[in-house]
Amino acid sequence: MSAILSPGTLSTTCCIVGGGPAGIMLGFLLARSGIQVTVLEKHKDFFRDFRGDTIHPSTLELMRELGLLEAFLAVPHQEMPRLSVSFGNRSFPLADFSGLPAQANFITLMPQWDFLKFLSTQAAQLPTFSLLLEHEVIGLIKQNGRILGVQANTPNGPVEIRAGLTVGCDGRQSIVRSSAELPVIDRGAPIDVLWFRLSRSTSDPANALGNFNYGAGLILINRGDYFQCGYIIAKDSFASTIKPAGLPAFRQSLVHLVPFLTDRVSEITAWDQLNLLSVQVNRLQRWHLPGLLCIGDAAHAMSPVGGLGINLAIQDAVAAANILAGPLRSALVTEITLAHVQSRREFPTRVTQAFQVAAHHLLTRFLGNPGAIKPPLLLRLLSPIALFRRTTARFIGLGVRPEHIRPHGDR
Ligand SMILES: Cc1cc2nc3c(=O)[nH]c(=O)nc-3n(C[C@H](O)[C@H](O)[C@H](O)COP(=O)(O)OP(=O)(O)OC[C@H]3O[C@@H](n4cnc5c(N)ncnc54)[C@H](O)[C@@H]3O)c2cc1C
Numbered sequence: 001m002s003a004i005l006s007p008g009t010l011s012t013t014c015c016i017v018g019g020g021p022a023g024i025m026l027g028f029l030l031a032r033s034g035i036q037v038t039v040l041e042k043h044k045d046f047f048r049d050f051r052g053d054t055i056h057p058s059t060l061e062l063m064r065e066l067g068l069l070e071a072f073l074a075v076p077h078q079e080m081p082r083l084s085v086s087f088g089n090r091s092f093p094l095a096d097f098s099g100l101p102a103q104a105n106f107i108t109l110m111p112q113w114d115f116l117k118f119l120s121t122q123a124a125q126l127p128t129f130s131l132l133l134e135h136e137v138i139g140l141i142k143q144n145g146r147i148l149g150v151q152a153n154t155p156n157g158p159v160e161i162r163a164g165l166t167v168g169c170d171g172r173q174s175i176v177r178s179s180a181e182l183p184v185i186d187r188g189a190p191i192d193v194l195w196f197r198l199s200r201s202t203s204d205p206a207n208a209l210g211n212f213n214y215g216a217g218l219i220l221i222n223r224g225d226y227f228q229c230g231y232i233i234a235k236d237s238f239a240s241t242i243k244p245a246g247l248p249a250f251r252q253s254l255v256h257l258v259p260f261l262t263d264r265v266s267e268i269t270a271w272d273q274l275n276l277l278s279v280q281v282n283r284l285q286r287w288h289l290p291g292l293l294c295i296g297d298a299a300h301a302m303s304p305v306g307g308l309g310i311n312l313a314i315q316d317a318v319a320a321a322n323i324l325a326g327p328l329r330s331a332l333v334t335e336i337t338l339a340h341v342q343s344r345r346e347f348p349t350r351v352t353q354a355f356q357v358a359a360h361h362l363l364t365r366f367l368g369n370p371g372a373i374k375p376p377l378l379l380r381l382l383s384p385i386a387l388f389r390r391t392t393a394r395f396i397g398l399g400v401r402p403e404h405i406r407p408h409g410d411r
Contacts, residue, residue, distance in 0.1 A: 008159050012038040012130070013328055015149055015163035017137045017176050019046070021112070022296025022313035023169030024119045024131075029321035029405070031129035035328050038161060039129075040152055042136035046113035046120075053109050053221055053228065054307035057097060057397035059314050060104035065405040068122060069103060075118055077110040078222050082389075083396070085210035087375035094210075094379075096389040097397050107397065109221060112310070135159070137170065140179045140292070147180065147291035165333050167293050167320070169313075172280055174298035180289055187281040187357050189303055190364045192238060193219075194231040195275045198264050200224070211258050215369045218257050219304075230304065231274075234367045238276050247271065279303045281353050281360075287346075288338035295320050295341070300349045303356040305363075311399060312352055318403035319344045325406070348400040355395070 014030055016023045019041030027039040055077075063069040083095040097105045123129045134155050141148040141160060149162040168176025177184070200222065211218045217232035231254070233242060242250060251265040268274070283300035287293060295316035302309030320341045327333045366373055382388040 008157065009162065010038065010159060011149075011162040012036050013164050013331075014038070014324075015040065015161045015166045017150060017166065017168050018170035018174075018296075018298065019043075019116065019120070019131060019133075020051075020169060020171055020296065020313065021116070021310045022298075022317045023167075024116055024123065025314050025317035026167060026169060026295070026320055027129055027131070028119055028123035028126070029318065030325060030328065031123055031126040033321065033325040033329070034128060035325060036128045037130070038163070039131045040135040040137055040150070040161065041131065041133050044134045046116040051112055052304060052307060052310050053111055053223070054310060055108040055110055055115060056307075056311040056399070057100050057104040057106070058311050058399050058402050060106075060108065061101065061398075061402070062314065062318060062405055064103055066122075072118060073108075075110060075114050076224075077108045077114075078224065080107040080109060080209075080222075081105065083107070083209060083392075085212070085379075087212050087379070088373045089213075090375055092375065092379050092383040093389055094383065095393040095396050096386070097393045099390045100393060100397055104397075107307075109223065111223070135161075137175055140166065140176065145290060147289055150176075163291075164331055165291060165293065165324070165328060167295060168298040169294075169296050169317075170298050172297040172301035174294065176292070177284065177294055177298050180292055180294075182287070182289070182294065183285045184282050185285055187283075187353055189279040189281045189357075190235050190360050191279050191303075191367065192233050192235055193277040193279060193304060194233060194238065194242075195277060196229050196231070196268060196273050197223075197226050198229055198261060198267055200227045204260060212366065213257050213373045214253070214371070215367055215373075216253060216257055217363060217367070218254065220258070232363060232367070234364070235279075237368070243271060277304070281356055283346075283349055283353065287342040288335060290335055291333075293320065293324075293338045293341060295345070299342075299345075300353065302353070303360065305356045305359045306352075306396060308352050308356070308396070308399065312349065315348065315399060315401075315403045316341075316345050318405060322403065322406050344401075351400045 013036040016039040027037045030037045063072045084091050084093045135152045137150045137152045139151045219230035221228040254265050255262045280301040281303050287299045296313035327337045
């Protein structure tokens with residue numbers, strides 16, 4: 001619900017830029033606290049390129065706290081109670097979620113559009129929530145060093161949305177972040193990922209997630225009748241090496257890595273069936289300005305390694321809602337309040353990114369080396385130990401400093 005100030009100008013208490021996991025969750029939680037919130041999303045729906053499907057136990061736990069777990073799990077999904085990874089011909093158990101709190105002791109694989117549709121449908125039932133699709137933010141409204149809202153393009157022409165607080169949840173290419181000129185710390189990423197689909201048959205292993213051998217890595221996310229595949233390659237090697245070698249060589253490399261794919265690699269007939277993700281790991285030095293906050297990938301772009309970005313974005317949203325709901329209700333959002341959100345979430349971000357950077361280093365040790373892989377010694381030693389598998393499950397599943405919903409939306 002946004003008030004119309006004049007034709008082409010709306011006003012709201014909190015304007016959220018971006019209807020991804022961070023934006024929709026924050027919008028929902030603030031609206032649940034009775035705050036007038038307007039979420040602007042540039043696309044016309046939630047159907048867009050693959051951007052990750054993993055819903056971790058921390059998010060399931062939030063759904064339970066919101067009283068939505070049963071309805072959420074009624075949305076079609078797959079459940080992964082354990083994670084394993086294959087190095088060469090050997091599979092190593094990596095994480096066992098069964099020791100986590102009941103009802104949230106597995107990873108859920110659900111297309112991101114279904115997840116966002118579910119959450120936004122819940123939010124739409126709240127009178128103070130408004131989601132404006134096909135509203136692409138093109139810049140910030142600034143006055144005397146303060147952010148007063150945003151300018152957006154819509155199918156009906158440009159609009160201005162004025163707000164007491166603007167929150168950038170617009171992802172790794174954030175326009176909010178760049179318009180605010182917030183300095184970025186780049187951690188670098190030596191890998192890229194090629195995303196594509198291959199059909200899945202019922203006889204395939206259900207848990208064939210990570211496969212590493214012969215200088216390459218292939219992630220296979222079980223989507224029921226197909227695999228969402230992520231082929232991990234050395235940075236910039238798509239244009240320099242993989243594409244020039246041709247499609248038959250690419251298909252052969254998939255078969256070499258995961259032989260059970262032999263009967264379906266012919267489904268890839270053109271390079272445009274593949275999406276190249278240039279992996280980034282970075283974070284803002286400062287997540288806020290007067291009247292502005294960034295969270296989720298807009299504050300810290302995550303690598304797909306470990307499938308941790310969605311959940312970190314959601315955890316940011318919960319922390320932000322817990323901290324901001326009271327001040328927004330009394331129109332007293334100071335920079336100290338915004339800095340509180342950053343200090344609460346910066347530590348989990350740093351630890352998670354440090355893990356991803358370490359995993360990247362490990363990957364670069366064998367990427368491009370065509371020989372048969374030797375499984376890392378540490379994995380061979382630790383994988384049989386139940387305590388190791390439970391610890392990794394806690395880190396992956398619950399993350400660092402898990403957030404909780406304040407009862408009754410902090411009212
Ligand atoms: C290919 C890929 C695979 C991944 N796999 C996983 C995975 O399996 N598990 C996992 O946890 N993480 C994964 N990640 C990371 C994960 O997608 C992100 O960390 C997470 O989506 C961040 O959520 P967010 O809400 O901050 O940003 P996003 O999900 O990027 O959402 C940003 C939203 O803002 C909108 N937007 C952007 N610009 C504007 C604008 N100017 N105006 C209005 N709206 C705008 C976008 O359309 C989008 O809806 C993956 C990322 C990629 C790219």
